[in-house]
Amino acid sequence: MVEYKCFDCGKNIDSTTLRRMVRCPYCGGKMLYKPRSVPTKVKAR
Numbered sequence: 001m002v003e004y005k006c007f008d009c010g011k012n013i014d015s016t017t018l019r020r021m022v023r024c025p026y027c028g029g030k031m032l033y034k035p036r037s038v039p040t041k042v043k044a045r
């Protein structure tokens, strides 16, 4: 699953959401970027 991030509010946006609207659903910003190779989820064992 690919996640994008809003440049303005910094919220994660799912790629399925962006298939309909190419803008941030939270603030309406168009500046979206894809954080690559950033370990957002770390499994604690």
Ligand SMILES: [Zn+2]
Binding pocket: 006, 007, 008, 009, 010, 011, 024, 025, 026, 027, 028, 029
């Ligand atoms: Zn936003």
